[in-house]
Amino acid sequence: MIAADTPIAEIGERELLRRIRARIPQGAGVVVGAGDDAAAFETGPLTLLTTDCLVEGVHFRRAWSPPRLLGRKALTVNLSDIAAMAGVPRHATVSLCLPGDLPVSFVDELYDGLLERAAEAGVALVGGNLSAISGPIVVDVALVGQADRPLRRSGARAGEILVVTGTLGAAAAGLGLLSQGARLSAEGQLEATGIWTAASAAAVLHCLRAQLDPAPPLAFARALAEHDLASAGLDVSDGLSGDLLELCRESDVSARLDAAALPVDPYAASLERAQGRDAFRLALHGAEDYQQLLAIASDRLEALRDIAGVWDLPVTVIGQLAPGPPALWLERGEELTPLVPDSYEHFRSDRGHGTSAPRA
Amino acid sequence: MIAADTPIAEIGERELLRRIRARIPQGAGVVVGAGDDAAAFETGPLTLLTTDCLVEGVHFRRAWSPPRLLGRKALTVNLSDIAAMAGVPRHATVSLCLPGDLPVSFVDELYDGLLERAAEAGVALVGGNLSAISGPIVVDVALVGQADRPLRRSGARAGEILVVTGTLGAAAAGLGLLSQGARLSAEGQLEATGIWTAASAAAVLHCLRAQLDPAPPLAFARALAEHDLASAGLDVSDGLSGDLLELCRESDVSARLDAAALPVDPYAASLERAQGRDAFRLALHGAEDYQQLLAIASDRLEALRDIAGVWDLPVTVIGQLAPGPPALWLERGEELTPLVPDSYEHFRSDRGHGTSAPRA
Secondary structure, three states: OOOOOOEHHHHOHHHHHHHHHOOOOOOOOEEEOOOOOOEEEEOOOEEEEEEEEEEEOOOEOOOOOOHHHHHHHHHHHHHHHHHHOOOEEEEEEEEEEEOOOOEHHHHHHHHHHHHHHHHHHOOEEEEEEEEEOOOOOEEEEEEEEEOOOOOOOOOOOOOOEEEEEOOEOHHHHHHHHHHOOEEEOOOOOEEEEOOOOHHHHHHHHHHHHHHHOOOOOHHHHHHHHHHOOEEEEEEEOOOHHHHHHHHHHHHOEEEEEEHHHOOEOHHHHHHHHHOOOOOHHHHHHOOOOOEEEEEEOHHHHHHHHHHHHHOOOOEEEEEEEEEOOOOEEEEEOOEEEEOOOOOOOOOOHHHOOOOOOOOO | OOOOOOEHHHHOHHHHHHHHHOOOOOOOOEEEOOOOOOEEEEOOOEEEEEEEEEEEOOOEOOOOOOHHHHHHHHHHHHHHHHHHOOOEEEEEEEEEEEOOOOEHHHHHHHHHHHHHHHHHHOOEEEEEEEEEOOOOOEEEEEEEEEOOOOOOOOOOOOOOEEEEEOOEOHHHHHHHHHHOOEEEOOOOOEEEEOOOOHHHHHHHHHHHHHHHOOOOOHHHHHHHHHHOOEEEEEEEOOOHHHHHHHHHHHHOEEEEEEHHHOOEOHHHHHHHHHOOOOOHHHHHHOOOOOEEEEEEOHHHHHHHHHHHHHOOOOEEEEEEEEEOOOOEEEEEOOEEEEOOOOOOOOOOHHHOOOOOOOOO
């Protein structure tokens, strides 16, 4: 029995690998699981592959993210990408870079979250890689999925309407709450409200969960593909403004956003209002909401709403596409102004890169 | 035109992504390449997936590895894993964690190597991920391949013989040469011999290349599968002793290694001899030779040699398997002694983790 606070340097790579492998169930269609040179599994004719990583000090802080939630999120951000392609997630590898003084309990709890989220999503973990690092923790997931008709970022046409699922701004508000001392427990319960009173507990919990344990509309995206309703789509991970501009660039269209229509998250709005601010900017530019942004022909809206209704998922028409060149316009009543994206970008020194989680 | 020494922090993530994407050719069978939420490509019924990463300060040093060779190696270590499963490599994603002060030329040259190696191996790069990091560079590749009959680590049987391709110890010797000041140029030519004279140039070049730009027998491994000759196999990445013990554990057999038979790399041997040492330990325990270690029935050796002959690839019988429990024995003439693996393990504080490349 190894004590939970044992540094992984005392255990070593092979023992840690065995510890991890012993926990990973054999998934459906998996011919070779974790523990060989590569995993082998049965696939359909069209395979999807995505990779996304969480870097300590950039995407998360150890003091802010319980390892279990970090494990869940590391898979979720990839699940969201596969969903955005209208795909079914199938098999994942986990590549970890870990400092040697990390307690083994951190890795155990990280895998609690990874395995739990994998089971929820029907994904088989099929291996990965462990490496030492003299620096921040890196959790890099590669996720393979399947799609009959992948939904691309290109394909949107002028005249189509823009639809977004769920609400926007909660994840960015959650990031602000973390910096104000609010915390979730490993179980995803409210552990500290920070500067907030118990009266705001529900809002604080909601926004912290949006940031630390996001729940993208995975099943909805899949159903969407089966009914071939959308022309183009992507997940809102960097922020609506920047992600929408990507869609415009890939489809060579421009977009007009209706400011009044934006589904600003009501909890985020209440917390921002209490601080004399407006959550509109969070909804417009804030990162990591992991909702789906879709371009559809307006005569398909009814069918789209029917499908979303199965999961009680709000879908909101937030604007319309016009011919290119790629550009964004914000419509407030009669006023139409150019919209400059302010989404998160890595590396930019003016955005505080490398020192904090993505800016809201 | 962006100057080569421009820090990537001045360029930003989206621009750097565009710069990379503009260089990536569309591969065969690729339906959606880089630039969408996930890649989509046509696959056969059985898909392989592996991931392996190179971490600065652990697997490489910036002063020792020209970025082009680093890019080549980042793909090669994954190609070796797919080859060890007797698979054909097909599609790869590249996940980079980069500090903001890194010059853009580093990323350009890294991709020179990645793209060149991908073209050599018939692999399509289909996307990836960029993240900032406040710390070491991380290059993480996920590689998808195909196999009709994957060659596993399990499946070896008592009585079978052990065969290894190529020579062993050159990569570990190359690591020692780097610490003695020897260097390769970005083109893989000898730039500095370090403490060595010109008379040793050929040996120094050979060992540096083995360390910085390894060339696993990829096509051989593939042909092997077509002829169904091996019972089990893996690539020698952590060191023969440790990797062989893995094979024994997975197949529940023990192994007897014939010390005299080990194909010690002759260049590594000459350099070690000049320093009054024996390269045998490098061949036995040294990491990163990326040769293939195979268990085969002895009556298949001739057929195996025929196939290896196509690529002028030496194959050497280095020992035999016996019933379990998993253990290693070293045979020197009449003497039979237990062999304790001394292969590289991450995290182990007694192995100098996090401060240097894998120990030889």
